[in-house]
Each structure stands twice: as C-alpha cells, then as structure tokens.
Amino acid sequence: MKAVRIHAFGGPEVLQVEENVARPVPAADEILVKVYASGVNPADWVVREGGNDVLRPYLTLPMILGWDAAGIVEEVGSAVTEFQKGDAVYGEPSFPSAGSYAEYCAAKANQFAHKPKSISFNEAAGVPLAGLTAWTALFEDGQLQAGQRVLIQGAAGGVGSLAVQFAKAKGAYVIGTASASNLEYLRQLGADEALDYRNQQMTELAQSVDMVLEASPLRDNAERLRTVAVLKEGGIFVSVNLDFPFNEAVQAALAAKHATGKLSNNQPRQEWLTEMAQLIDAGQVQVVVSRVYPLEQVADAHRESETRHVRGKLILEIRKEAEQA
Numbered sequence: 001m002k003a004v005r006i007h008a009f010g011g012p013e014v015l016q017v018e019e020n021v022a023r024p025v026p027a028a029d030e031i032l033v034k035v036y037a038s039g040v041n042p043a044d045w046v047v048r049e050g051g052n053d054v055l056r057p058y059l060t061l062p063m064i065l066g067w068d069a070a071g072i073v074e075e076v077g078s079a080v081t082e083f084q085k086g087d088a089v090y091g092e093p094s095f096p097s098a099g100s101y102a103e104y105c106a107a108k109a110n111q112f113a114h115k116p117k118s119i120s121f122n123e124a125a126g127v128p129l130a131g132l133t134a135w136t137a138l139f140e141d142g143q144l145q146a147g148q149r150v151l152i153q154g155a156a157g158g159v160g161s162l163a164v165q166f167a168k169a170k171g172a173y174v175i176g177t178a179s180a181s182n183l184e185y186l187r188q189l190g191a192d193e194a195l196d197y198r199n200q201q202m203t204e205l206a207q208s209v210d211m212v213l214e215a216s217p218l219r220d221n222a223e224r225l226r227t228v229a230v231l232k233e234g235g236i237f238v239s240v241n242l243d244f245p246f247n248e249a250v251q252a253a254l255a256a257k258h259a260t261g262k263l264s265n266n267q268p269r270q271e272w273l274t275e276m277a278q279l280i281d282a283g284q285v286q287v288v289v290s291r292v293y294p295l296e297q298v299a300d301a302h303r304e305s306e307t308r309h310v311r312g313k314l315i316l317e318i319r320k321e322a323e324q325a
C-alpha cells in the first residue's frame with residue numbers, strides 16, 4: 001500500500017511517500033480501516049522531529065505518522081462485534097505505531113465509532129484527536145457544567161474550535177481567545193465573547209471564570225500566571241500541553257485560590273466519538289477544514305501546521321470521496 005513513513009527524525013524532508021509498504025493485519029480487537037482522510041495535528045510534526053519528553057520513549061523507526069482517520073472498515077478482528085466490513089468510521093489509530101498517513105491502518109475498534117453521516121470523510125478526519133482532546137479536557141478533567149463560564153485559549157485552532165462548540169452545546173458560557181483576524185470566526189462558532197490575546201488584557205475578566213482550558217500551542221508559565229488571576233476561587237485550570245508542566249509559581253497561585261491545575265491527555269473513547277457524531281449530525285457542531293492536501297504534499301501540510309496559526313483543521317486526502325468501497 002501507499003503510505004508516508006519516516007526512517008529518521010528531522011524536518012519535513014524526512015517524510016517519504018512510499019508505494020510498497022506492507023498492509024497491516026488487524027489483531028483480534030482491531031479493525032482494518034481503508035483510509036480516505038487523515039487529520040494533521042501538531043503531534044505529527046513533534047514526533048517527526050523526534051518527540052518531546054513525554055513522547056520520546058514510545059517512538060521507534062520506521063514509523064507511519066497520523067493519529068486521526070476517517071474511512072471504511074475493510075476487515076474486522078475476530079473479537080470485534082460493533083463493526084462490519086463496509087461501515088463508515090472515524091477515530092484515533094493506536095499511538096504511536098499504526099498511523100493513518102496510509103491507504104490502510106489497523107486500529108483498536110474501541111477507539112473508533114460510526115462516522116457522522118452528514119459530513120465528508122475529509123471533514124470527519126478532522127474530528128477524532130482534536131475532538132477527544134477537547135472533550136477529555138472540558139468534561140472529564142475539567143468537569144465543566146451547564147451555566148459555568150469557561151475561558152478557552154487557542155479557540156481558533158483544531159482543539160479550540162471544537163472545544164468552543166462542545167462547551168456551548170453543553171450549556172456553558174464560552175470566552176475564547178485568538179488573534180484579531182479570528183475573533184469573528186470565534187463568534188460564528190458560538191463563543192459568547194472573543195478576546196484578542198495580543199491586545200486585550202485578561203484582567204478585564206478578573207475572577208470571572210470557573211474553568212480555563214489552555215488549548216493554545218503557547219507554552220509560557222508567565223502567561224499562565226496572568227491567566228490564573230481570572231479564575232474564580234476553587235476553579236480549575238486544564239492544559240492540554242502535557243509536555244509543559246505548571247511551574248512552582250503557577251502552582252502556588254492556583255493553591256492560593258484553592259484552584260486545581262491539571263495536564264490533560266486525550267482519551268480515545270468510542271462513546272465520546274459517538275456523542276460528537278450525534279452533535280455534528282444534529283447541526284450543533286461544525287467541522288472547519290481550512291485546507292485539504294493530497295497525501296503527496298504531506299511536507300507542505302506539516303509546514304503549514306508548524307506556523308501554529310491554522311484555523312480549524314488541516315487534512316490529508318488519501319482517497320477521493322467518490323471512490324466508495
């Protein structure tokens with residue numbers, strides 16, 4: 001099969017489009033997915049470069065990148081009961097081994113769900129990793145409740161765009177941050193307030209939020225310290241930047257207001273993917289794809305992701321939508 005593999009860690013030039021990579025064989029609890037589209041995530045180029053302190057121990061070469069997939073079930077493992085050959089699915093391939101920058105990927109069945117019916121494969125591939133990250137951070141680690149106020153930093157990105165909409169769908173009051181050119185976009189997603197992180201002072205929100213979700217690619221504890229000031233007494237600060245712990249000053253500021261700080265890792269739960277698909281099919285959540293790249297242009301897709309200013313999602317198209325099973 002065709003796949004993008006890396007044989008060495010490095011810049012975008014290490015991404016190799018190869019024609020004769022062995023097709024994976026699904027284990028008993030896995031499905032083999034005929035991949036139509038794969039999402040591009042910051043983790044892809046972080047891994048390509050050799051990983052960070054959290055990821056490095058798990059990485060082996062050669063490797064197929066890609067941890068978002070939408071496609072059609074080609075084979076089911078002997079223990080899989082919830083899917084049949086021909087089902088349209090979306091989900092998160094197992095990390096780090098069996099990536100989705102490939103014509104086929106084998107993945108744990110319980111990390112996949114039926115694809116939302118109302119959107120394309122390209123759109124569906126933008127949901128799993130970013131959506132599960134947003135869902136885990138908001139509702140599992142953040143315990144966000146209807147009526148609460150949440151500040152979402154990085155609200156225009158892949159994780160942030162879905163987080164804004166999930167939080168609104170669950171009845172929260174949402175304040176998002178982005179650069180000036182994305183403020184109207186945040187309002188279109190449903191944000192109640194949109195703040196320009198370059199020009200507006202967070203302190204305007206003093207003491208007003210129950211939860212902060214740091215979904216921005218920024219890793220800066222001084223910025224976190226300023227943000228703690230907007231948390232209510234007893235609030236919660238969730239960051240998805242697992243590789244960047246809260247420093248002592250941030251921990252002390254959180255403790256002083258009896259607030260909690262958590263680093264959040266996405267949990268690839270099938271029931272959450274199913275609930276997200278329902279929200280999408282009900283028209284409550286839109287998937288914003290800013291650009292689709294053919295698989296052959298994977299290096300350009302990485303270069304764009306590395307700007308840290310993508311709106312919504314970047315997608316790699318592996319097969320044309322019209323090419324149905």
Ligand SMILES: NC(=O)c1ccc[n+]([C@@H]2O[C@H](COP(=O)([O-])OP(=O)(O)OC[C@H]3O[C@@H](n4cnc5c(N)ncnc54)[C@H](OP(=O)(O)O)[C@@H]3O)[C@@H](O)[C@H]2O)c1
Pocket residue numbers: 041042043129130133153154155156157158159160177178179180182197215216217218240241242264265266305308309310311312
């Ligand atoms: N723990 C996990 O399981 C997990 C999973 C996925 C991702 N992540 C992490 O989550 C973060 C976001 O991922 P993503 O996929 O959403 O990335 P992304 O799509 O590349 O995010 C790009 C967005 O970040 C915004 N941004 C850049 N600098 C900002 C700043 N200083 N303040 C606020 N917003 C800023 C940009 O908005 P403007 O263009 O308007 O500046 C852009 O829309 C990354 O750090 C990633 O490593 C963690």
